[in-house]
Amino acid sequence: MSKPIRFVLPLVFFLGLTFFLFQGLFSDPRERDAQTLEKPMPAFSLPDLMDPTTLHTESVFLGEVTLLNVWGVWCVTCKVELPYLTSLRKEGKRIVGLYYDQDLDPDFGTKTLQRVQQEVLSTTDSLGDPFVFNIFDVYRDTSLDLGVTGAPETLLIDQNGIIRVHHIGDVNPRVWEQKFAKLYNELVTNTQNGVKD
Known part of the structure; x- marks a missing residue:
């Protein structure tokens, strides 16, 4: 290998790595293309958290504009957003929970379904219950299919079951106004007028 090539290759590699790392300094980890x-x-078929004999499928998102909130009682930020999500539900927003519990993972130990239900009821009784119902993502398969990296994450799903927004982090008044409100209202109006997007 000639001397110029031995000098140029490491330089090109160094510059490429520097550019890659430099981009990371100015990116928001909550902003990514889902x-x-x-x-x-x-497609999924998962039990209702409070009534495991009821199975939910992706069809629960047809016909109504829905916010799907991925959460768990173990998640501190999820608890922080519950009161605001509850206020959205009181305004008529349809919110469905996609619940998973770390303690059901073999790496974290085990917990009975009854205990999970008690923890959820205790949390929602004290902080607010925004959910029409909770889908129990027992093995997190659906969360993985959605590209979920943690909790909380919220998706806006239109009346045709199409995912329109994927937000990482809590939903608060600022986030609602900036990321959800305009599109949510447009979708609801279209649904009421029978318009298909």
Whole structure:
């Protein structure tokens, strides 16, 4: 290998690595292109958290504009957003929970379904219950299909079951106004007028 090539290759590698790392300094980890945006909800069949004999499928998102909130009682930020989400529900927003529990993972130990239900009821009784119902994502398969990296995350799903927004982090008044409100209201109006997007 000639001397110029031995000098140029490490320099090119160093500059490429520097550019990659430099981009990371100015990016917001909560802002990313979700792989599921503008795509239909993935197929699933999962039990209702409070009534495991009831199975929910992706069809629960057809016909109504819905916020799908991924959460768990173990998540501190989820608890912080519950009162605001509850106020949105009181305004007529349809919010469905996608619940998963770390303690059901073998790496974290085990917990009975009854205990999970008690913890959820205790949390929602004290902080607010924004959910029409909670889908129990027992093995987190649906969360993974949605590209969820943690909790809380909230998706706006239109009346045709298409994912329109994927927000990482809590939903608060600022986030609602900046990311959700305008599109949510447009979708609801379209649904009421029978317009298909």
